[in-house]
Amino acid sequence: MKELKPQRLKLNGYKATPQRRVILDAVNAIETHFTPQELYAKLLIHHPAIGLVTVYRTLKLLSHLGLVCEIESPRQAHRYARCSSEHHHHLVCDGCSKVVNFNHCQLEKLSRELACETGFSISGHHLEFTGLCAECQKTMEPA
Amino acid sequence: MKELKPQRLKLNGYKATPQRRVILDAVNAIETHFTPQELYAKLLIHHPAIGLVTVYRTLKLLSHLGLVCEIESPRQAHRYARCSSEHHHHLVCDGCSKVVNFNHCQLEKLSRELACETGFSISGHHLEFTGLCAECQKTMEPA
DNA sequence: TTGCCTGCAAAGTGTTTGCATCTAG
DNA sequence: CTAGATGCAAACACTTTGCAGGCAA
Numbered sequence: 001m002k003e004l005k006p007q008r009l010k011l012n013g014y015k016a017t018p019q020r021r022v023i024l025d026a027v028n029a030i031e032t033h034f035t036p037q038e039l040y041a042k043l044l045i046h047h048p049a050i051g052l053v054t055v056y057r058t059l060k061l062l063s064h065l066g067l068v069c070e071i072e073s074p075r076q077a078h079r080y081a082r083c084s085s086e087h088h089h090h091l092v093c094d095g096c097s098k099v100v101n102f103n104h105c106q107l108e109k110l111s112r113e114l115a116c117e118t119g120f121s122i123s124g125h126h127l128e129f130t131g132l133c134a135e136c137q138k139t140m141e142p143a
Numbered sequence: 144m145k146e147l148k149p150q151r152l153k154l155n156g157y158k159a160t161p162q163r164r165v166i167l168d169a170v171n172a173i174e175t176h177f178t179p180q181e182l183y184a185k186l187l188i189h190h191p192a193i194g195l196v197t198v199y200r201t202l203k204l205l206s207h208l209g210l211v212c213e214i215e216s217p218r219q220a221h222r223y224a225r226c227s228s229e230h231h232h233h234l235v236c237d238g239c240s241k242v243v244n245f246n247h248c249q250l251e252k253l254s255r256e257l258a259c260e261t262g263f264s265i266s267g268h269h270l271e272f273t274g275l276c277a278e279c280q281k282t283m284e285p286a
Numbered sequence: 287t288t289g290c291c292t293g294c295a296a297a298g299t300g301t302t303t304g305c306a307t308c309t310a311g
Numbered sequence: 312c313t314a315g316a317t318g319c320a321a322a323c324a325c326t327t328t329g330c331a332g333g334c335a336a
Contacts, residue, residue, distance in 0.1 A: 014315085015316065017316060019316080020316090052301095054317060056300095057302090078301095105253070107270075114234060114245055115274070118245075118276070120243070120272070120276050121280050122272050124274070125270065126269070126270070126272075129263070129269075130265070131267070134262035137264050158336075159336095160290090160292080179326085180324095193292090193293090194293045194294075195293090196292080196326090196328090197291085197293070199325090199326065220326090221326095
């Protein structure tokens with residue numbers, strides 16, 4: 001997956017502060033999705049001076065720049081992940097919160113039909129499947 | 144849309160208290176979707192003694208009984224609505240928060256494909272379109 | 287009578303904001 | 312230098328929980 005570099009910040013007129021570099025590095029090192037709090041916990045190990053607020057603010061900034069994407073889960077903390085840049089959706093495990101991406105969503109047609117029927121001008125959609133991943137299914141099996 | 148009656152509570156072993164009756168009546172009277180807080184505000188007008196906590200608890204109960212459905216919106220208060228009982232999804236206006244239902248979602252095929260590819264046992268999905276409703280589009284037009 | 291229900295207050299969770307200080311450019 | 316960034320504490324929005332008293336069945 002592509003690396004996020006501090007230059008991307010400068011290009012957009014934002015300062016490349018040490019905190020932001022640290023956060024970018026950490027995001028690059030994480031292969032999975034994570035919550036702001038989880039990322040903060042990891043950062044604390046080597047950078048005890050960093051603030052949770054800065055993590056929130058930086059993730060929001062990166063999300064705004066399109067460098068990370070936000071996975072909005074109702075009832076839970078939002079999760080972030082490096083952006084695969086292409087349009088995609090998520091499959092979330094109810095057991096371990098593992099997230100799998102998929103990108104063949106065929107909603108354009110449905111979107112057009114709905115716009116036509118309802119008069120809405122549709123700008124986006126949110127699709128998420130939930131269930132149990134293969135490992136969690138095993139765990140659930142009778143012992 | 145179908146009416147919710149207090150008997151449904153008794154049938155399920157729950158007490159039909161005055162508060163629950165009041166909440167059922169209010170839910171019956173609302174045609175749209177609402178947040179717990181909005182419902183609470185309406186109730187206060189004629190039933191100043193009712194507690195917000197009871198509204199939360201009762202909505203959760205009704206949702207558990209399948210009498211109302213919960214519309215989970217990330218970043219906002221969850222909304223509730225009388226259940227149309229059939230599987231459906233929502234179209235939410237970014238301008239006025241109006242919610243429109245639609246029920247022809249063709250995700251079963253996609254769901255099966257994903258289960259096959261990923262090993263997940265898929266139990267549910269959440270689909271929501273966002274955009275601007277016809278009225279809000281007018282409002283946005285240059286004056 | 288009794289176990290479920292209520293309402294208050296308080297706690298909890300996740301996130302944002304005000305503000306004084308600091309620092310990248 | 313100076314606008315923007317940081318970190319703390321406090322505020323915030325929404326929801327849940329502990330508990331003493333209350334009421335439907």
